Structures are given as C-alpha cells and as structure tokens.
Amino acid sequence: MTRKFKYQLRSNPSGDFCCVPECTISGKFNSSVSFHHFPKDEKLRNMWLRNVRRENLVVGRSTKVCSRHFVPTDVIHSGKRRLREGAAPQLFTWNHYSPPAAPPSSCETTPPPEEESREEATDVESWLRCHDYAAKPESSALDAACEEIEAQQLVIEKLQKKLVETTLKQKFGLERFSTSDHDIRFYTRFASYSHLLAFWKWIEPATGKMARVVTRSSTPSTTAAPEKAADPPCQPSRCLPLVDELFLFLMYLSLGLKEEDLADRFNIYPTAVSRIIKTWANSLYTLLGAVGIWMSPEKIRATMPSVFGQFPDTQVLVDSVEMRCEMPSSFLYKSHTTLKGMIGVSPHGAVTFVSSLFSGSISDKELFWQSGIFPLLDKDMAVMVDNGFRIDELVPCKVYRPASLSKNSQLSHDKVPVTEDTAQLMMHVEKATRRIKENKLFDTIVPQTIAGSINQLFVVACLLNNFQYKP
Structure with a gap:
C-alpha cells in the first residue's frame, strides 16, 4: 500500500471525489478505484466520521x-x-496506509507471555496510529503549504495594487496626476504638483466659509404669500472633493474646455460644472484680491534686475490685455467686440496691479485713467509704458516710453539707445501678458455664458500668475 499509484484518465469520467483529507482521488481516473457512500447505520456512520478525521463534515x-x-x-x-x-475506512496517509492488526481468534494457540505482550503493544500502536487525532502533517508538507500561502499573498497584493491603479485611472481628479509634473503644468499651469499643493494648503482654511452658487430653482419664490416667510436658499451638495473642484476650475482657465467636456471627464452634470466655476471664480477673486500685491519702492529696489541700470526708479511696467468676446458686433469700431484690461508688472516680473475689464473701444490713455492706479503713484516713482499710453500730463511721476516718430521725422542720436533699451525692457510686461493669454479661455472667443463672471475670471488668472510661476 506504500507504493505510488499511477492513474489514467477514464474513458467515461464521473464527478465523484474522495472526502478524506489529503486524498486527491477523483472520478476522472480509471475504474481501479471505486467510491462508496456513508452507511445509514448511525453507529457505523459515526465510526466512518471518526476515522476520516475531517472537522465539520x-x-x-x-x-x-x-x-x-x-x-x-x-x-x-x-x-x-x-x-x-x-x-x-482504515487506510490513510497519517497511518501510512497500514491497517491495524486484527485480534487473535479463540481457536488459535495461545502465544507465550512475551509474544502476547509484544503483540498487544503492536496492536495498541497500530490503533493509536490509526486514531491519533492530534497528528500533525509532515514538515515537508507544512513547508510547501507555507510557501503556497506566501505565493498567494504576493498575488493578492499585486492584484490589490493593480486595482488601485485602475481605479485611479478611471477617476479623473488631481490625485491621478500627482506623480506627473508635466501633466500638472498642462492642466493647471502650475510649475509642479508640490507648488499646486502648497497653494491649496494656503487657501484650504478659507474654503470652509466659501459661498456656493445656487441654481434659480433653489432660490425662494417671489410669488409666495406675504404672510409666509420665504425659506432660505438651500446649499447644493458637493459632488466632488474641494481639491478636485479647484482642479476643475484651473483646467477651465488653462485649457478653455467646454462645460460638457469637463462634465464628462469628472462624471458630473454640466450644471454642476457651471456652479463650480462660478463659485471658485467668486471665491478666489475675493481671497486673492485681499492680498496686497502692490510693492513698496524699497522692495522694488531690492529686487531690481541689473538690466534696469539706466532706469533705477522704475516702479511698474504697464500694458493692456485685449480679448475677443461672443457678443453683438459694433460696426462703428471693430469687426468683433472685445474687452480690454490693464496689468502692471514689477521690474522683476511679478504682477503688482490688475484693473477691471472695459469695452475694447476704450483708448489706452482712458484705460490708464479709469484703472485706479493713480493713488498708488507719487513723484519719486517712474512708470514704463508702451507708445499707446500718452499719460505724461496725467501722472505725477516720470514716464519712460519708447520714442515715437511723426511723419518725415527721425530720432535724434541721443534718443536711439534709450528707445532701444525701453523697448527691450517692455518685454518683461509682454511676457506676463503672454502667460495670461496662454490661458485658452482668453486666447479664444470668450463665450457669452460667462459674461457675468468674466471680470472675476480675468483678475483671478492674472493673480494666479504669481503663484504658478513664482510661488
């Protein structure tokens, strides 16, 4: 019984299998092995269950x-x-398929006392070997089982990791791109994920008091009876985490995506996207607008680049930003309607002033006059502007501007180097203007649906420029 069995597939296999532990015999193999049901006799069945040694069978x-x-x-x-x-059943792996010795019959010759005691000891050992319920598997089998368990645990860990990665790929949010600074720059225009995370930690305490935009259906009805007090508008529930709402808003500014596209990416409704954009535009307009970005002359001089050696008193470089909007055209001015704003940049490149938006037909001189920058200037400062800003008689300070030529005129020899240097230094503000226009929302035609919040969006985009490039 200790030799190895070699089984062959049966021509007519069955679904029978053996319930004894560590037995791998099944009905798929040849008919040299048969399968037998448990007996109906309760006493004999209990003996089978005791011999099989399978718990909770x-x-x-x-x-x-x-x-x-x-x-x-x-x-x-x-x-x-x-x-x-x-x-x-009596033959099992734990007794090495050896049946217990049968007791001697009454007709047999009585053995000597020594042989009788030896046979009794053998019978007891066989009986104990067959009924040793505390038997443990061999060490080799235990080691193999432990190795198999460890292998299965490794497989489970790999599958769990793959499941997490698949879930993140299916979920469109900031966490999905946390390991790629290239994607963060593409979607949000922040230099890296760490810079964006630092900005989020700075504004996160203020998000708890953020006033959320509600739909018209959420506002109280004006036709209600006067004796009944109108219910306060209910706050809509958030369908995205706050950090993902910020990510959605930055994507809207950076890529200029349609609300339907953003709704499909984040798996929410387009109306929810519209509420998120308006909510964050108003909140960041208030939060970032409360930060004093105008720099003192002392800080300007401390951060003054060496290229401004000939213009050491320059306080701000001013330029205008113009964008097309989806509105009825004016036949008196341009082929399309535009909006114009003015920004001021310090000599080292930080945005230090942002005006509101005005109609595109406004001149640069009038734009400078209505922008609100006058109270910030004094006689010890200097402003560097482009040719369109004829503001010499308006401001109390010095004005640096490239010299312009009238018809049939020529620059004098002493004005040529000053004009060249001024035009070259104006590239600082033009770079800031280009970075703002790189937000695709302003680079294309601004849709009429955001006309009510375009001023907040423009100011927020200008102020975010300081955090995205020089946090």
Whole structure:
C-alpha cells in the first residue's frame, strides 16, 4: 500500500471525489478505484466520521470515500463494487496506509507471555496510529503549504495594487496626476504638483466659509404669500472633493474646455460644472484680491534686475490685455467686440496691479485713467509704458516710453539707445501678458455664458500668475 499509484484518465469520467483529507482521488481516473457512500447505520456512520478525521463534515448524497482507504478484503468485486457489511475506512496517509492488526481468534494457540505482550503493544500502536487525532502533517508538507500561502499573498497584493491603479485611472481628479509634473503644468499651469499643493494648503482654511452658487430653482419664490416667510436658499451638495473642484476650475482657465467636456471627464452634470466655476471664480477673486500685491519702492529696489541700470526708479511696467468676446458686433469700431484690461508688472516680473475689464473701444490713455492706479503713484516713482499710453500730463511721476516718430521725422542720436533699451525692457510686461493669454479661455472667443463672471475670471488668472510661476 506504500507504493505510488499511477492513474489514467477514464474513458467515461464521473464527478465523484474522495472526502478524506489529503486524498486527491477523483472520478476522472480509471475504474481501479471505486467510491462508496456513508452507511445509514448511525453507529457505523459515526465510526466512518471518526476515522476520516475531517472537522465539520456534512454528509450528503455526494459525500463519498474511495476504495483506497479500505482493506482489500472489505471490497467485494462482484459486478458493481460494494463493501462488506460493517466495513469501515482504515487506510490513510497519517497511518501510512497500514491497517491495524486484527485480534487473535479463540481457536488459535495461545502465544507465550512475551509474544502476547509484544503483540498487544503492536496492536495498541497500530490503533493509536490509526486514531491519533492530534497528528500533525509532515514538515515537508507544512513547508510547501507555507510557501503556497506566501505565493498567494504576493498575488493578492499585486492584484490589490493593480486595482488601485485602475481605479485611479478611471477617476479623473488631481490625485491621478500627482506623480506627473508635466501633466500638472498642462492642466493647471502650475510649475509642479508640490507648488499646486502648497497653494491649496494656503487657501484650504478659507474654503470652509466659501459661498456656493445656487441654481434659480433653489432660490425662494417671489410669488409666495406675504404672510409666509420665504425659506432660505438651500446649499447644493458637493459632488466632488474641494481639491478636485479647484482642479476643475484651473483646467477651465488653462485649457478653455467646454462645460460638457469637463462634465464628462469628472462624471458630473454640466450644471454642476457651471456652479463650480462660478463659485471658485467668486471665491478666489475675493481671497486673492485681499492680498496686497502692490510693492513698496524699497522692495522694488531690492529686487531690481541689473538690466534696469539706466532706469533705477522704475516702479511698474504697464500694458493692456485685449480679448475677443461672443457678443453683438459694433460696426462703428471693430469687426468683433472685445474687452480690454490693464496689468502692471514689477521690474522683476511679478504682477503688482490688475484693473477691471472695459469695452475694447476704450483708448489706452482712458484705460490708464479709469484703472485706479493713480493713488498708488507719487513723484519719486517712474512708470514704463508702451507708445499707446500718452499719460505724461496725467501722472505725477516720470514716464519712460519708447520714442515715437511723426511723419518725415527721425530720432535724434541721443534718443536711439534709450528707445532701444525701453523697448527691450517692455518685454518683461509682454511676457506676463503672454502667460495670461496662454490661458485658452482668453486666447479664444470668450463665450457669452460667462459674461457675468468674466471680470472675476480675468483678475483671478492674472493673480494666479504669481503663484504658478513664482510661488
């Protein structure tokens, strides 16, 4: 019984299998092994259950024991194999398939006392070996089982990691791009994920008091009876985490995506996208607008680049920003309607002044007059402007401007180097203007749907320039 069995596939395999632990016999192999049901006799069935040694075994119609666990004399080979009456499984791996010794019959010669004691000891050992319920598997089998468990644990960990990665890929949010600074620059125009995270930690305490935009259906009705007090407008529930709402707003500014596109990416409704954009435009307009960006002359001189050596008193470089908007055209001025704003940049490149937006037909001189920059200037400062800003008689300070030529005129020899230097230094403010216009929302035609919040969006885009490039 200790030799290895070699089984071959049966021509007509069955679904039978052996319920004994560590037995791999099934009905897929040849007919040299038969399968037998548990007996109906309760006493004999309990003996089978005790010998099989399988905890919490529920005996059913398909619970069988193969003939390998019975003594060969207990299996009757007359047609269909059956068991001898009262037979019980005795051969298992834990007793090395050795049956317990049978007790001597009364007709046999009584052995000597020494042999009798030896046989009794052998019988006891065999019986204990067959009924040793505290037996433990061999060390080799235990090591193999431990190795298999460790291998399965590694597979589970890999699958869990893959599931997390797949979930992140399906979810469009800031966390998905946290490992790629290139994607962060593309979607938000921030230099890196760490810079964006630092900006978020700075504004996060103020988000708890953020006033959220509500839909018209949420506002109280004006036709309600006067004796009934109108219910306050209900605050809409957030469908995205706050940091993902900020990510959506920055994507809207940077890429100029349609609300339907953003709704599809974040798996929310277009109306929710509209509310998020308006809410964050108003909130950042208030939050960033409360930060004093105008720099004192002392700080300007401390950060003055060496290229401004000939213009050491320059306080601000001024230029205008113009954008097209989707509105009825004016046949008196241009082929399309535009909006114009003015920004001021310090000599080292930070945005220090932002005006509101005006109609595109306004002149640069009038734009400078209505921008509100006059109270910030004094006689010890200097302003560097482009040719269109004829403001010499308006401001109390010095004005640096490239010299302009009238018809049939020529620059004097002493004005040429000053004009060249001034035109070259105006590139500082033009770079800031270009960075603002790189927000695709302002680079294309501004839709009429955001006409009510375009001023807030423009100011926020200008102020974010200081955090995106020089946090």
